[in-house]
Every structure is written in C-alpha cells, then in structure tokens.
Amino acid sequence: MASMGLNLEEQKAVDRFRNDVVEPSMSKLVILDFWAEWCGPCKALTPVLEKVAAEYADKGVVLAKINVDEDQFIAAQFQVRSIPTVYAMFQGQPVADLTPARTETQLRQFIDQLLAKFPVQAGEPVQDIAPLLAMAEDVLGEGDGERAASIFAQIIEIAPDSAAAHAGLVRALILAGRKDEAQGILDALDPAIAADPAIAQARSALALAEDAPEETELAALRAAAAERPADMEAQLAFANALYASGERDDAAAKLLDMVATDRAWNDGAARARLLQIFEATGLEDPWVSATRRKLSTVLFG
Template sequence: MGLSLDEQKAVDRFRQEVAEPSMTKLVILDFWAEWCGPCKALTPVLEKVAAEYADKGVVLAKINVDEEQFIASQFQVRSIPTVYALFQGQPVADLTNARSESQLRSVLDQLLAKLPVEAGDAAAPDLAPLLAMGEDVLASGDGERAAGIFAQIAEMAPDNAEAHAGLIRALVLAGHVEEAEAALAMLDPGLAADARIERARAALELAKDRPDDSELAALRAAAAERPADMDAQFAFAGAAFAAGERDAAADTLLAMIAADRAWNEGAARAKLLQMFEAIGLEDPWVAATRRRLSTILFG
C-alpha cells in the first residue's frame, strides 16, 4: 500500500479501535489535542452523552491529532475539535457543530432512527472504557470532571465498587471533602469493605489534614527551624501530602524513619504506608518511594 511502518501501525490501531466497532455500533469520533481549549470544553459533553447512549449502541473514540497525524490527514482534519459519527467504517454525519448536550442528542436520535445500529446490553453495559476514562481524567488532576464521570458510572451501576471509589477519590482531589464523606457514608456495607473503597477512604482521611496556605507555611517553617522535632516534622508531612506536595511529605517521613524508625510506635512509617494506599501501589511515584523506604529499612 506504500505505507511506512508507523503509518501502518496507525492504520491498524484505527481499525481495531474505531473501524471494527463501527461495523455494529455508531462511533462518535473526536479529533482533539492537549493544547486545544475548545476540545477540553467539548470533551465532557461528548463523554456524558456517549455514556447515556451506550445502551443504544453509541461509543466514543478519541484521536489525538498530535499523536495520530496520519489518521487526521486521512480525514482531512483542518481544525479541532472535529467530530464525526461513523457507521460501518464510513462517516455518516459531521457532529462538530453539535456543541451542547441537547444538540448532540438530537443528531444521535436522528441517526439511530435511520441506521441499523446494534443496541448495547442495557442490563450489563461495558463499564471498563468509562472507568478507564475516569481514571485517566483523575490522573490528569481534573477532579471535578473525574467526579462527574464516576458519578454517572455509579448511577448506571450502583453496585460497582470501582466507580464509587473513583467518585470519592475525585471529590477529594477537587477539594470537596464533605461531599466525599457523604458519598462514603451512603455506601452499602458490602461495598464499603471492598479494597478499592478502603483506598478511597485512606485518601479521604489524609485529605482532612489539608491546611490553608498560611497554615502550611507555618508548619513548613517550624519543620525547617526544628529538624530534630519529630512532632513538627510529622505535622508538616501530613499537611504537605494533603496539600498535594507528595515529594516534600515523603522526604520528611523518610528522614524521620532514618533518624528513628521506632518514634511514636512507628508513626512515620505508618503514615507513609497510608499515603501509598491512598495513591495506589501501582503508581510509579509509590513504587519509587517504596524502594527508598526499603533501602532505609533493610540497607
């Protein structure tokens, strides 16, 4: 076909992620980029409506034009966001101008009335892509948007522990501690015991230590002025982590463990392990910090 290796890989990815699903589903294809402000405004609308229409056979696929320039060129994308509806491998509508939820629903309703789209399983929707989307948004630092995604999933599947855990963690990240506490309190006891909920609970407990800027500055100054004062170091570490300063919190706790691992019945190590649990043991930062802890403990 005269394609380079990279272009062939791009075509294969597109076939698997977009073309093949479009054989039976209606695919909303969103061309976007990280630097595109209008794309970021449109994305929550596309995600919400796609989730609502999942049981009708609608799925959302996203193409980053910086990473998939060859695919974007094949669709002659001249500006972003550009959004198409695809069915059986072919564009059937340009959705770019459908910027509101009502406009997008209207176009989708018209398309679904005309096309033999295979409906999804309303009783058991595929939540994995939505959960992955929520985790990606959460990892990017956008707690507000992640909370909206996880809340929709929790509404669709009230017994899904991962969705509820994601909602709590997203609310914590967004600074809505009281809402996170309420969401945790409302959980069924069976869900509350899930390991993923325990991780969210740990994140919530740590977030309760979050100080305002002046309090954090005072705790930082006290820790710097009294390096041998374990209480001052411990107070700063907890506040720093709650304020999002992971490295400062870890550095302080690791220094405490190196100086006196038995202080206050091992409180510094316990606090660090609680931070690991809140973030997730699979997180690269956690893995690196655990290696530092192991070096201190086992030499």
C-alpha cells in the same frame, strides 16, 4: 483459598482475589489472566482476551487480570511459573487451562466448550467500564480532581454497582477539596458496595485529608520544619499537612527523609504514616509501587 496464618499483605491479596475472581465465578465464567508489565507475549495476548471476553459478556464470561509482580502470593497459589498463564474459573475453582489459546479462534473454541459444560448464567450486555476507570485514574493521578470526579460520576451512571467508581469519586472529591460531598457519597452507599476494599481505601483517604490546614497554617508548619530540621514532631506535622493539602509527592519525600534520619523515632511513626498513605491510595497504584521501592531502598539500602 485458605486465609489462616497469612500476614496483612497476603490477607489483602486474598480479599481482592475473592472479590474480583471468586465471587463473580459463582455464576460467571471468569477468564483469569496472569501477566506482568515487562512480559511481551502478555501484551500481545491482552487484546485477544479483552476482545473475546467482551464478545461473550452477554453469555456470562468476564475477564480478570492478576499482575504477578504485584500479587506474587496469588500467583504462587496457582503455581504460576511462566506468563502469560490463563485459566478459566467457575464456582471458585479452575476448570480449564486456557494458556495454549493464543488466537481468537482458539479462545472461542475453549469458551464454547466450557459454556456447554457448565451452568454459566448469561448476563445482559454491558459497557466495559475498565477503560473509563483507567482514564479517570489517569486524570486523578494528574491532580485534576474536578475532571476526575466528573468522569467517575459518569461511570457510576453506567455501572451503579461499581465500587471502584464510587471509591474513585470519593478520592477525586477529596482532591478537589469537596470533602463534605465525599463524606456524603460514603454515607449513602449500599451496604454491599460499602463492604468493598476499594471503599475502605477511600475512607482512609478521607480520614487522612480531614485535617487539611489553611494556607497560613501550612506556611507556618513549613517554616517550623525548615527552622528545626532535627525536630521530628515538626517534620511529621509538616508532612501530614502536606498530604492533607494534596501535596502527596512532597509529603512522601518528607516522610522518607524522616525514616532515613531516624526510622525508630516514635515507634516508627514516619514509616507507619507512609504505609497508611499507601493503603489509602491503593496498593496497586503505580505511585505507591514507586514510593514503596524508595522506602525499601531507605530501609535496606
């Protein structure tokens, strides 16, 4: 997939696609599912895809999913006009349209034909860590850093090469206030894992959390922001302290207020800080999606 002339968001989408789809497809058969939250047929098809992909995992079949709302650029490259749309990918290229296969039997027939046709490398049976990652992310989203860190650590024992699990562990440790341990995890990563975009997000999250204030300092910043509502420097310092202290929602609300008050202040510093938080959290995160919609409303009404 070409990457010349792309904007930042499009380049990130391409990088994710290369990491999640193209690279695995160099030796595996990747079932690529284009879907969306609002798509009823997608929800009916997902269990079928997941079950069959798990059955064929030891034969070199993996499942990758593209949310067409979040990755519109990738969906456009494949000219997806309706969903669900399902392709089989091998060595970076679509080799079959699996969209007509809506039952387990039909999907197995397609896959058997493709495995007989292409030199797909069989894999060892592995435990599907996707549900565990989803569970850990849910716990992290609830604000329980210690429990989330424990779950991510267990996932790493199962899948030591999972960049998502390592990144999640770093973010959980940050939330739990164990920043030195988070830094230690990052420092000890294998270079192949360290190059993953998920790890870059974790590094950004740690950088944002480095200046977490003491409780008394946070109280002073809170008071200064309340006493001087027109002082944008005071508002930004308070917002930064809120985020570094783990109060993500309040930090975002303060930055949104700043954008609404004066979006051009300090070359758009409040908006830039929000975007940095989005990147550190992960652009696919539901909280980021919801907060980006709030930002769009402030900017464009």
